[in-house]
Each structure stands twice: as C-alpha cells, then as structure tokens.
Amino acid sequence: MSSTKLILCFLLLFLTLNLSASSTGGDHERFMYAGFTGANLTMDGSAKIIPTGLLALTKDTFRAQGHALHPAPLRFGQSNGMVTSFSVSFVFGILSSFGDIRGHGFAFFIAPTNNFSSAFPIQFLGLLNDKNNGSLSNHLFAIEFDTIRNNEFGDIDNNHVGIDINSLNSMQSYHAGFYDDKGGTFTNLSLIGGGPIQVWIEYDGYTTLTNVTIAPLGMARPIRPLLSVTRDLSTVFTNQSYLGFSSSTGLSTAHHYVLGWSFGMNSPAPTIDSTKLPKLPEPPNYSGPRTQSILLILPLIGSILLVLIIGIVVLLVRRQLVYKEVREDWEVEYGPRRFAYQDLFRATRGFKNNNLVGIGGFGKVYRGVLPISKLQVAVKRVSYGSKQGIKEFIAEVVSIGNLQHRNIVQLFGYCRRKNELLLVYDYMENESLDKHLYNFHGQPTLNWSQRFKIIKDIASGLLYLHEEWDKVVIHRDVKASNVLIDKEMNARLGDFGLSRLCDHGSNLHTTNVIGTIGYLAPELVHTGKATTLSDVFGFGIFLLEVSCGQKPIRQNSEGKHLILVDWVVENWHKGSLLDTMDRRLQGNYNIDEAYLALKLGLLCSHPFSNARPNMRQVLQYLDGDAQLPELNVSVM
Ligand SMILES: Nc1ncnc2c1ncn2[C@@H]1O[C@H](COP(=O)(O)OP(=O)(O)O)[C@@H](O)[C@H]1O
Ligand SMILES: *[C@@H]1O[C@H](CO)[C@@H](O)[C@H](O)[C@H]1NC(C)=O
Ligand SMILES: *[C@@H]1O[C@H](CO)[C@@H](O)[C@H](O)[C@H]1NC(C)=O
Ligand SMILES: *[C@@H]1O[C@H](CO)[C@@H](O)[C@H](O)[C@H]1NC(C)=O
Ligand SMILES: *[C@@H]1O[C@H](CO)[C@@H](O)[C@H](O)[C@H]1NC(C)=O
Ligand SMILES: *[C@@H]1O[C@H](CO)[C@@H](O)[C@H](O)[C@H]1NC(C)=O
Ligand SMILES: *[C@@H]1O[C@H](CO)[C@@H](O)[C@H](O)[C@H]1NC(C)=O
Ligand SMILES: *[C@@H]1O[C@H](CO)[C@@H](O)[C@H](O)[C@H]1NC(C)=O
Numbered sequence: 001m002s003s004t005k006l007i008l009c010f011l012l013l014f015l016t017l018n019l020s021a022s023s024t025g026g027d028h029e030r031f032m033y034a035g036f037t038g039a040n041l042t043m044d045g046s047a048k049i050i051p052t053g054l055l056a057l058t059k060d061t062f063r064a065q066g067h068a069l070h071p072a073p074l075r076f077g078q079s080n081g082m083v084t085s086f087s088v089s090f091v092f093g094i095l096s097s098f099g100d101i102r103g104h105g106f107a108f109f110i111a112p113t114n115n116f117s118s119a120f121p122i123q124f125l126g127l128l129n130d131k132n133n134g135s136l137s138n139h140l141f142a143i144e145f146d147t148i149r150n151n152e153f154g155d156i157d158n159n160h161v162g163i164d165i166n167s168l169n170s171m172q173s174y175h176a177g178f179y180d181d182k183g184g185t186f187t188n189l190s191l192i193g194g195g196p197i198q199v200w201i202e203y204d205g206y207t208t209l210t211n212v213t214i215a216p217l218g219m220a221r222p223i224r225p226l227l228s229v230t231r232d233l234s235t236v237f238t239n240q241s242y243l244g245f246s247s248s249t250g251l252s253t254a255h256h257y258v259l260g261w262s263f264g265m266n267s268p269a270p271t272i273d274s275t276k277l278p279k280l281p282e283p284p285n286y287s288g289p290r291t292q293s294i295l296l297i298l299p300l301i302g303s304i305l306l307v308l309i310i311g312i313v314v315l316l317v318r319r320q321l322v323y324k325e326v327r328e329d330w331e332v333e334y335g336p337r338r339f340a341y342q343d344l345f346r347a348t349r350g351f352k353n354n355n356l357v358g359i360g361g362f363g364k365v366y367r368g369v370l371p372i373s374k375l376q377v378a379v380k381r382v383s384y385g386s387k388q389g390i391k392e393f394i395a396e397v398v399s400i401g402n403l404q405h406r407n408i409v410q411l412f413g414y415c416r417r418k419n420e421l422l423l424v425y426d427y428m429e430n431e432s433l434d435k436h437l438y439n440f441h442g443q444p445t446l447n448w449s450q451r452f453k454i455i456k457d458i459a460s461g462l463l464y465l466h467e468e469w470d471k472v473v474i475h476r477d478v479k480a481s482n483v484l485i486d487k488e489m490n491a492r493l494g495d496f497g498l499s500r501l502c503d504h505g506s507n508l509h510t511t512n513v514i515g516t517i518g519y520l521a522p523e524l525v526h527t528g529k530a531t532t533l534s535d536v537f538g539f540g541i542f543l544l545e546v547s548c549g550q551k552p553i554r555q556n557s558e559g560k561h562l563i564l565v566d567w568v569v570e571n572w573h574k575g576s577l578l579d580t581m582d583r584r585l586q587g588n589y590n591i592d593e594a595y596l597a598l599k600l601g602l603l604c605s606h607p608f609s610n611a612r613p614n615m616r617q618v619l620q621y622l623d624g625d626a627q628l629p630e631l632n633v634s635v636m
Pocket of ligand 2: 040041071072
C-alpha cells in the first residue's frame with residue numbers, strides 16, 4: 001500500500017467515525033454520532049436537534065413525547081434464528097425544568113416500527129399505551145431511565161434503570177449507579193441534573209446475556225454491570241428493527257438530551273470521544289438546596305413587598321383622603337393650637353359611635369384619648385359651609401384657648417378640614433348639666449346645694465369672660481346643655497363663641513337655633529347684636545331652669561307652648577313663686593336661696609336689657625354681698 005493510499009484510508013476512517021453515521025451493512029453494521037449536528041435521524045414529537053449538536057427529546061411542554069431513531073432499520077436475526085450479538089453506547093443528560101420537578105424519564109429501545117403514533121406519553125415513556133402493555137406482539141426491547149416512580153409498573157424508585165421487554169414492568173431494575181472496579185462498592189448516580197451519563201448495553205447472542213452499565217461521562221466503563229439479564233431476544237426482535245430513543249413528559253417536565261451514540265453489530269460499539277461531545281446546557285440555576293430555599297423565599301419576599309406596597313398605598317390614600325386637612329398660611333402662627341386630624345381620628349377610634357357622647361346644635365361630640373399625652377378630650381365636629389369668617393373665628397378659637405378659669409371648659413385647640421372644623425376640649429367626666437337636671441341616665445337628681453353651687457360657678461365663669469380677661473368675650477349661648485360638670489362636680493361653661501360661627505354661616509331661624517330660642521334675649525332677636533347683657537338674659541333663663549327643673553320652652557299635653565319665664569312671672573304675681581321650684585327637690589331647699597335664685601332669674605331675663613344687672617352684680621347678689629332690688633311689677 002502506498003503512503004498516499006494509507007493516508008486516504010486514515011482520512012476515510014476519520015470521516016466515518018466523526019461525521020455521523022456510517023454503515024458497513026449486514027452483520028457488521030456500526031455507527032457513531034458524536035453530537036448530532038447534520039445527523040440524518042428520524043424524529044417525531046418534541047424531538048429535535050438543537051444548534052449545539054444536542055439531540056433534545058423533550059422540552060418544557062406537558063404530556064409530550066419525542067422519538068429519535070437511526071433512520072435505517074437493522075436486521076438482528078440470523079438465518080439460524082439466533083439474534084446477533086450487539087453493543088450500544090450512548091451519553092445522555094436530563095435537566096429538570098424547574099427546581100426538583102422531574103419529567104417521566106427516557107429510554108433506549110429496539111422496536112419493529114418507527115411509527116409511535118399510538119404510544120402514550122407520561123409514564124408510558126412514548127413506548128406503549130394502556131392497551132398493549134405486556135403484549136408479546138410489541139416486540140419491544142428497551143432500557144428505561146425512569147425518573148418517576150410509577151407503582152402500576154412496579155417501579156422501585158424515582159431514579160432507576162430497568163430492562164423492559166414488551167412491558168413497562170422491568171424484568172430487572174436497579175437504582176441508578178455503578179460498582180467500583182476495585183472494592184465493588186456501589187455509587188449512586190442521579191439521573192436528573194447530575195451531568196452527562198454514559199451507558200453501555202451489550203447483548204451476547206450465544207449466552208443470551210444482556211448487560212447494562214452506566215457511569216458518569218469521562219469514566220471508563222465499570223467492569224461489573226448495573227443490570228445483567230439472561231433472556232433470548234430472538235422471540236422479541238423481528239426481521240426489521242429500529243433503534244432509537246424515546247422520552248416523555250407529563251404534568252411535570254424535564255429536558256432529555258442525548259449527546260452521542262454509537263452502535264456495533266457483532267462488535268463493540270465504537271468508543272465515544274467525550275471531548276468531541278456537545279455540552280449540556282447550564283442547569284437552569286434552580287437545583288440544589290440553596291436555590292430551593294430561594295424558590296421558597298422569592299414568593300415570600302414578593303408577597304411581603306406586595307403587602308408593604310399595598311400598606312404604603314393605603315397609608316398614603318388614608319393620609320390623602322381620610323386624614324386630609326385644610327391648612328392656610330395665616331394659620332401658621334396658631335401652630336401650637338392646631339391638632340393633626342390623624343391624632344383626633346385615632347383618639348376617637350375613627351369617630352366611632354361608641355365614642356359619641358352627645359349631639360348638639362352644632363355637631364356631634366366624641367370622647368377620645370390623645371395618642372401621646374393620653375389626655376382625655378372631647379372633640380366636637382362642626383360643619384360650616386362658607387369660608388368667610390372662618391379666619392376671624394379661628395383667631396377667636398385660638399384666643400379662647402388662652403382662657404383659663406375653673407368654671408370654663410378649656411379649649412385645647414382645633415383642626416380644620418374641608419367644610420369641617422374640629423374643636424378639641426377638655427373632657428368633662430360628668431357631662432352636661434341638662435342630663436343631670438332631666439335624669440337622662442337615671443342619675444339621682446341634683447340636690448339644692450349642688451344646684452346653687454352650679455349657679456354660682458357659672459356666674460363666676462361668665463363674669464370672667466365678660467370682665468376679667470383681656471378682652472370682653474361674649475358667650476352667646478348660655479344654657480344648661482352648655483354647662484358641663486367636671487370630676488369634682490364643678491360646673492364649667494363650655495361651647496362659647498360657636499354661635500358666632502353660626503351668625504356667619506346660617507341665619508338665626510334655622511332649626512339648629514330654635515332649640516335655644518328660649519334663651520335668646522328679645523333685643524338679640526331684633527338686632528342680632530350680642531352683648532354682655534344678652535348673655536345675662538341667657539343666664540337668667542338658666543337660673544330659672546336649674547331652680548324649676550324645667551326647659552325654657554315646653555309643650556303641654558294639648559300641644560301648647562309654655563314659656564318658663566311667663567309661668568314663673570305668673571306665679572310671682574299670684575304670690576306663689578316657690579310653687580315653681582323643682583318638684584324633684586321635694587321641698588328640700590333653702591327658702592332664701594330659692595327666692596334669690598328665682599327673683600334673680602327673673603331680673604336677669606328682664607325684657608329690657610338696661611333693667612338687667614351685670615355679671616359682677618349678679619355674683620354679689622348670689623354671694624349675699626348686695627341686696628337684690630325689688631322687681632318692677634308693672635313691666636314684668
Ligand atoms: N367637653 C366635654 N366633655 C364631655 N362631654 C361634652 C363636652 N362637650 C360636649 N359634651 C357633650 O356633648 C353634648 C353636646 O354638646 P354641645 O354640642 O356643646 O351641645 P349644644 O350644641 O346643644 O350646646 C353635650 O350635651 C355633652 O353631653
Ligand atoms: C436519511 O436516511 C434515510 C434512510 O436511510 C434515507 O432514505 C435518506 O435519504 C437520508 N437523508 C439524508 C438527508 O441523508
Ligand atoms: C402510524 O400508525 C397509525 C396507526 O397506528 C396510522 O394511522 C398512521 O398512518 C401511521 N403513520 C405513518 C407515518 O405510517
Ligand atoms: C404490564 O405488563 C406486565 C407484563 O404482562 C404486567 O405484569 C403488568 O401488570 C402490566 N402493567 C399494567 C399496568 O398493566
Ligand atoms: C442510593 O440511593 C438509594 C435510594 O435513594 C439508597 O437507598 C441507598 O442507600 C443509596 N446508596 C448510596 C451508597 O448512597
Ligand atoms: C456481562 O457481565 C458479566 C459479569 O461482569 C460478564 O461476565 C459478561 O461477560 C458480560 N457480558 C457481556 C455481553 O458483556
Ligand atoms: C422475516 O424474514 C424471513 C426471511 O427473510 C421471512 O420469511 C419472514 O416472512 C419475515 N417476517 C416478517 C414478519 O417480515
Ligand atoms: C447560579 O448562578 C450563579 C451566578 O450565575 C452562580 O454563581 C451559581 O454557582 C449558580 N448555581 C448553580 C447551582 O448553578
């Protein structure tokens with residue numbers, strides 16, 4: 001042989017070995033694929049050759065199957081009926097699609113057909129279906145690499161290798177792994193995600209022994225096979241046999257790849273050069289305990305973030321909608337008197353009905369405890385329509401906040417929202433006087449000395465407003481429901497100045513004000529101008545109310561309006577003044593004090609304002625420091 005011929009021969013050999021399949025035909029068929037780029041395979045289903053040269057049988061599709069076969073059928077039978085010895089080797093890799101999720105596995109097969117349209121995916125591995133399992137007419141020989149344990153097929157675990165003949169119930173199966181050549185110790189292999197695995201399948205036509213051996217790619221073939229079965233395949237194989245791979249997915253998916261494949265009939269399968277094989281794709285960076293915990297943590301972090309974002313949005317929306325306030329430049333100087341709506345909202349538990357202590361002419365009053373100072377407060381919500389006058393009113397509220405007297409309900413401050421004003425007062429444990437006078441809650445009625453003290457308290461409170469402070473403050477709404485009783489049973493005047501807001505907003509004849517019409521001085525109704533003397537008129541009515549235990553205006557059984565002052569005046573004319581004293585006192589009162597209170601009440605509620613005493617005089621009369629003038633009979 002000339003050297004050129006020799007070189008040509010080597011070249012030919014090189015080409016046949018490296019460039020996909022080569023057939024020597026008949027009893028000496030051989031082929032080898034080191035990667036499948038350009039290989040002429042028969043494929044169906046999800047099987048395809050991807051650009052890197054890998055044969056991909058399945059991908060992330062559910063209930064899919066894929067087959068890839070050597071294109072030409074082979075003939076295993078000999079004329080004597082014996083099956084020719086053969087040897088197969090291949091390298092495969094399985095990657096999970098996601099985390100620990102596993103597809104159903106993969107198989108090498110020798111079958112009489114290349115038409116698998118009747119085969120089922122999932123646990124049938126694309127080889128058989130529910131009808132033909134176990135049938136001798138299947139003529140199927142397969143080595144399964146099963147990654148899911150199917151009890152109906154007697155699977156031993158979810159990571160095993162089995163020899164299957166006509167059925168998916170393996171003749172023999174074992175946990176995937178190999179035996180060490182020296183000590184013979186068994187090493188487990190993970191079929192999924194453990195890197196490429198090389199497989200050797202050998203059949204001896206004389207001994208009818210089938211050996212199956214697996215090992216990680218790069219390792220020499222272990223001497224001791226993983227599986228070894230004696231079974232004559234002559235009844236299994238038909239004249240024409242197709243060789244190939246099959247795999248399937250179910251609801252769980254995996255990627256099944258074949259990297260290289262060689263076959264030898266009557267000869268050892270050509271050695272697969274591991275360095276020429278394509279690489280498995282990077283395992284989707286999911287596997288392993290660390291990533292598993294990340295898989296668990298990610299949704300957790302996600303949901304925490306979501307909750308946080310929702311929380312922040314809710315907070316912002318609350319701040320914008322629920323806690324929204326109106327704040328103007330001129331209010332800056334009133335800073336210390338200004339309350340945050342959010343604090344008042346929290347203090348009153350969101351203005352719940354449980355915290356409602358009363359409904360007055362101007363709005364609802366709620367009890368609350370301020371968040372930081374733990375101060376008990378009464379918050380009055382007053383709605384106002386027009387913006388005009390609000391500046392003056394708030395200036396007044398703020399200046400009133402500076403008033404401090406033991407017979408005045410302290411006004412702590414205010415808060416302003418759209419069309420709404422909130423006034424924050426000191427909370428009075430014993431609520432308003434009217435509730436005591438008329439036994440709203442079945443309290444024992446106030447005795448005379450308590451009543452007389454309340455009268456004096458309110459007189460000194462009103463005097464403080466009229467004369468003892470920097471400016472003259474006109475209360476405008478002296479009445480029993482505006483007199484509040486504190487813990488020590490001191491009476492305190494509350495609610496001043498509000499009627500002024502009303503002056504600006506609505507007119508005096510709204511139903512809001514009718515409730516207090518009985519306290520209004522006649523000149524106030526005509527002129528609309530409040531004075532200290534119109535306050536004295538209101539105080540006079542209040543005196544009568546406390547002494548008689550009756551509302552300034554009430555309806556009798558016939559629906560006729562009875563005016564308290566008129567009735568007292570009438571009794572005074574008749575000389576039966578003491579008959580007007582509250583029945584609930586059962587006559588238990590100091591007669592002098594009773595006369596004083598009734599007469600002073602009439603004097604203060606005199607229709608002519610100049611006939612009324614001022615508050616200083618009132619206090620002198622009450623204290624006995626001055627003699628009450630005789631009432632002018634003709635005028636009354
Ligand atoms: N500072 C307060 N402390 C406790 N209760 C209060 C306070 N202010 C008002 N209230 C209660 O709220 C009710 C309504 O008050 P208010 O609006 O002042 O009545 P009105 O408008 O009829 O004068 C009162 O009857 C009283 O029971
Ligand atoms: C592939 O193999 C089949 C069967 O051997 C043959 O008929 C066909 O022509 C081949 N195709 C190519 C592109 O080689
Ligand atoms: C495959 O077999 C089915 C019947 O099992 C038949 O309907 C179909 O035509 C066959 N396909 C081919 C390509 O021969
Ligand atoms: C499959 O066939 C084998 C062999 O005939 C049998 O032992 C097994 O029970 C069958 N399995 C099912 C699920 O039909
Ligand atoms: C191999 O895996 C099987 C099943 O998980 C287990 O029972 C056996 O102990 C393992 N053997 C080794 C050597 O890890
Ligand atoms: C199968 O394995 C056994 C035990 O290692 C060995 O004796 C036999 O020769 C092997 N058969 C083939 C066909 O490789
Ligand atoms: C198998 O081949 C033999 C001889 O070549 C032939 O007699 C027989 O009919 C074939 N069987 C089938 C199923 O094709
Ligand atoms: C996952 O990816 C990161 C960065 O790409 C790498 O550092 C890490 O080793 C990967 N983990 C696994 C299990 O592949």
